[in-house]
Amino acid sequence: MAPPNRRPLDGIRVIELTSERCALAGKLLADMGADVIVVEPPGGSPMRAYEPFAGDEPDREQALWWWHYNTSKRSVVADLDQTDGADDFRRLVSTSDVVIEAEPLGRLAALGLDWSQLGRAAPSTTADAARPSAEASRRNERLIWVSITHNGRERPDPPATDLTVLAEGGPAWSCGYDDHTVPPVRGGGNQGLQMACHYAVATLMAALWWREDSGRGQLIDVSMLAAANLTCEFATYFWLNQQVDVQRQTGRHALPQISDPTQVRCADGRWLNTGVPPRRGPEFAALAGWVDELGLTDECPYSELLKLGEEYEQIDILHLDADPLGAEVFGAGRDTVNFLAERLGAHELFVGLQSIGLACGIVYSPEEMLADQHFEARGFPVEIDHDGTPVTYPGAPYKFSATPWHATRAPRLGEHQDLLAD
Amino acid sequence: MIGPDHRSPVWPKPEPGALAGIRICDFTGQLAGAGATKILAALGAEVIRIEDPVRQGRWDILRGTQPFVGEHRGIEAGGSYNNHNAGKLGITLNLRDERAKDLLRDLIAASDAVTENFAAGVMERLGIGYEAQRQIKPDIVYVSNCGFGADGPYASFRSWGPIAQAVSGLTFQSGLPDLPPAGWGYSFMDHTGAYYMAIAILMALYHRKRTGEGQWVDLACIEAAGTLHGAASLDFTVNGRPARRSGMPNSNRSQSPAMAPHGIFACEGSDEWVAIAVRDDEDWQRFADEVGEPWAGDERWRRLAGRLAYEDELERLIGGGTAKHDKHTVRRRLVEAGVPAAPVLRPSERIDSDPRTKDWGLWVTVPHSAVGDTRVEGLPVRLSETDWAIGRGAACLGEDNQYVFGDVLGRSHDEIAELEAAGVI
The missing domain is CATH 3.40.50.10540 (Crotonobetainyl-coa:carnitine coa-transferase; domain 1)
Structure with a gap:
């Protein structure tokens, strides 16, 4: 697929110091047109050693982590601990709009390569303006510097991973099983790293907007711990408003009280998230109609109650205690879904229920989602050329009508080293 | 209105x-x-x-x-x-x-x-x-x-x-x-x-x-x-290895990148937990020194391959240790030793008791x-x-x-x- 001729971030150059903590931020920008130059240490980014590898052979050019998180970027090697490498980095920064880094706190400052040394200084004073120093003239006034750390640049920087961020940041408390002798669960996919990147990119876009008129860059200080804390939904709102802790529950919302299950295992062994069972008359009618179409009306023990359900405008599920019949009818709707699950595969049940207006979701594995006809039809899976071999990737997170998302393969180590020859 | x-x-x-x-x-x-x-x-x-x-x-x-x-x-x-x-x-x-x-x-x-x-x-x-x-x-x-x-x-x-x-x-x-x-x-x-x-x-x-x-x-x-689990998606499209396979998912462990031990362990008290991530063999050495128990010196644990091969056993040993301690104590000792660790915090704890937020x-x-x-x-x-x-x-x-x-x-x-x-x- 040819790259689109216009992109939102055309002409924006980003220097990214490679790290698992900021790679997604760079990817989001690169796939929308920014020229993202990822700076790797000699030997390559640590991500190049992450499992799994294409062909399962450890090889720094074959790490699938690297492939996914570094699409559309260019790579140069620079050893920041050496004078030459530090100079290369300084020169790159002086020609760039944005720096993204997640280095251990203090490392860059010790090398003379931090925001405070390369970006515009803290709000300038008259005295500074009166005697411009050689150093000040090297500063890039328009530079925006995105720094992702454990908890901001002024607080301790303990050893941490995705797991520990999700544990002390809150998400893990809400994820797991009804049985609390089973540990809380880390949601999969390194989301603790990704949460901070999402906030980093949204904030960076705001800073780019502001720079258009002001001409001034700035420092964006991103806390991974804070980002996780802000991605916990009800756990946080119940505490802020009611001072009550939620408890985790299998495959559904953590709440102060134990709620009804929302996952059912279907005849093919796959699971379905049943959403909220029917509550309104027309929903009961539609469900009964589908049971009938399937020829299961006589076999379904809830058919009579479904008929009663058709009389309801809406069952008040928050006050079922006050309406025993309503409770029974509501239960019959849920039981009918379970009855169908014993007889149908998860995909048939998912499409069938959705087609009669009942919101539910099949629990797909990642590869099953990519292969689904709906996402195929929308062009979500994309083929990215790897030197003649097409590889299928998850594609655009959003479809821009005029300036579409577009990705190319991740760079080989130092593939664009000639950038440093300028 | x-x-x-x-x-x-x-x-x-x-x-x-x-x-x-x-x-x-x-x-x-x-x-x-x-x-x-x-x-x-x-x-x-x-x-x-x-x-x-x-x-x-x-x-x-x-x-x-x-x-x-x-x-x-x-x-x-x-x-x-x-x-x-x-x-x-x-x-x-x-x-x-x-x-x-x-x-x-x-x-x-x-x-x-x-x-x-x-x-x-x-x-x-x-x-x-x-x-x-x-x-x-x-x-x-x-x-x-x-x-x-x-x-x-x-x-x-x-x-x-x-x-x-x-x-x-x-x-x-x-x-x-x-x-x-x-x-x-x-x-x-x-x-x-x-x-x-x-x-x-x-x-x-x-x-x-x-x-x-x-x-x-x-x-x-x-x-x-x-788009949020790209490595798992590519493992299928490139290697033909589906995420829906025996033993998976196991998201408290870390397959990508491979780390062990890597999990959430019960601590002293009711529904109290600590997360521990040993990133590499150097982390393991620091971890073993801090634990200081004979089992931690077992040769099998010195390299990642051994820790992965016997991960169930390793987790049982670690869980036996953490169960005797307060989650904050485990966190403090391991972090001071240089090993990533963190308590699983309740909303009440992270919002009103964690000075960092x-x-x-x-x-x-x-x-x-x-x-x-x-x-x-x-x-x-x-x-x-x-x-x-x-x-x-x-x-x-x-x-x-x-x-x-x-x-x-x-x-x-x-x-x-x-x-x-x-x-x-």
């Missing part, structure tokens, strides 16, 4: 933020939509949230549902609603009425972007799809956000957070072997869909600022979610016209020149009608009173 106290904006305006000057004509609700424009509002955009006066704004199920603010009840007291809409203006428009549509046309003409997270097709039915918006303002940025997106075989399917998580693979990828999917115990994709929506709005606005070109962004929350200013107290001072979430970022600010709580239903219809759209007091009496606003 409009009380006498709300004749004009009553809140002090914070310092102009990065997005000062941007006006958003905002139909979003719940978290997947409202969460996006909340971020924009905190960064300085003027977000004008539109609600239906006939249904008292209850299209947004979070208006007037639990958790309520303290003892308050009713449509102004939904704690989630009040969080997601802090910092925004609120107006009412009964779009069944042509006069309301006139007001909306004027508002779109005066706005930079239109945002919504209705089901697919709703904006078209209201007569304000993208083409209609372009007729009003040719360079408008329009960002829609729904589960399955605007087209495709499932375009009519309905979705919310847990469904988006299920269909995208996120639910599947979160759990322990031989158990049902644990998934995410909350609407993770409502948060994350909102993040992608905020990014999309700002990228489209930035493009317009530099080129004058508007556009429509069709955001399908499930597709955004489908308070120091950051993460929980912001804002004034709300109906329920008084409430605490809402801030942002996990600090900007050196144009920091974020949230100056007010969520608007009560129609609270800013006077300001928006009067000051912004130039309608007179009398006209606004008439529109209100006629149920148009």
Whole structure:
């Protein structure tokens, strides 16, 4: 697929110091047109050693982590601990709009390569303006510097991973099983790293907007711990408003009280998230109609109650205690879904229920989602050329009508080293 | 609807933020939509949230549902609603009425972007799809956000957070072997869909600022979610190895990158846990030294391959140790030794007992016209020149009608009173 001729971030150059903590931020920008130059240490980014590898052979050019998180970027090697490498980095920064880094706190400052040394200084004073120093003239006034750390640049920087961020940041408390002798669960996919990147990119876009008129860059200080804390939904709102802790529950919302299950295992062994069972008359009618179409009306023990359900405008599920019949009818709707699950595969049940207006979701594995006809039809899976071999990737997170998302393969180590020859 | 106290904006305006000057004509609700424009509002955009006066704004199920603010009840007291809409203006428009549509046309003409997270097709039915918006303002940025997106075989399917998580693979990828999917115990994709929506709005606005070109962004929350486990997806498309296989998922362990031990272990007390991640052989040595027990010196544990081969046994040994200690003690000892470790914190602990979130200013107290001072979430970022600010709580239903219809759209007091009496606003 040819790259689109216009992109939102055309002409924006980003220097990214490679790290698992900021790679997604760079990817989001690169796939929308920014020229993202990822700076790797000699030997390559640590991500190049992450499992799994294409062909399962450890090889720094074959790490699938690297492939996914570094699409559309260019790579140069620079050893920041050496004078030459530090100079290369300084020169790159002086020609760039944005720096993204997640280095251990203090490392860059010790090398003379931090925001405070390369970006515009803290709000300038008259005295500074009166005697411009050689150093000040090297500063890039328009530079925006995105720094992702454990908890901001002024607080301790303990050893941490995705797991520990999700544990002390809150998400893990809400994820797991009804049985609390089973540990809380880390949601999969390194989301603790990704949460901070999402906030980093949204904030960076705001800073780019502001720079258009002001001409001034700035420092964006991103806390991974804070980002996780802000991605916990009800756990946080119940505490802020009611001072009550939620408890985790299998495959559904953590709440102060134990709620009804929302996952059912279907005849093919796959699971379905049943959403909220029917509550309104027309929903009961539609469900009964589908049971009938399937020829299961006589076999379904809830058919009579479904008929009663058709009389309801809406069952008040928050006050079922006050309406025993309503409770029974509501239960019959849920039981009918379970009855169908014993007889149908998860995909048939998912499409069938959705087609009669009942919101539910099949629990797909990642590869099953990519292969689904709906996402195929929308062009979500994309083929990215790897030197003649097409590889299928998850594609655009959003479809821009005029300036579409577009990705190319991740760079080989130092593939664009000639950038440093300028 | 409009009380006498709300004749004009009553809140002090914070310092102009990065997005000062941007006006958003905002139909979003719940978290997947409202969460996006909340971020924009905190960064300085003027977000004008539109609600239906006939249904008292209850299209947004979070208006007037639990958790309520303290003892308050009713449509102004939904704690989630009040969080997601802090910092925004609120107006009412009964779009069944042509006069309301006139007001909306004027508002779109005066706005930079239109945002919504209705089901697919709703904006078209209201007569304000993208083409209609372009007729009003040719360079408008329009960002829609729904589960399955605007087209495709499932375009009519309905979705919310847990469904988006299920269909995208996120639910599947979160759990322990031989158990049902644990998934995410909350609407993770409502948060994350909102993040992608905020990014999309700002990228489209930035493009317009530099080129004058508007556009429509069709955001399908499930597709955004489908990008969030890329290495697992590629393991299938490249290596043919499905995530649906024996022993998987096992998301407390780390397969990508491979680390061991890596898990969540019971500590002293009830439902108390600590997370420990040994990243490499050097971490292991530090860990073993700190544990100081004979079992930790076993040669099998010195290299990653051995720790992976006997991971079940290793986890039992570690769990036997952590069970005798307080989770904070385990954390402190391991972190001081240089090994990543953290307690699993309850909401009460991380919000009110963890000084790190308070120091950051993460929980912001804002004034709300109906329920008084409430605490809402801030942002996990600090900007050196144009920091974020949230100056007010969520608007009560129609609270800013006077300001928006009067000051912004130039309608007179009398006209606004008439529109209100006629149920148009």
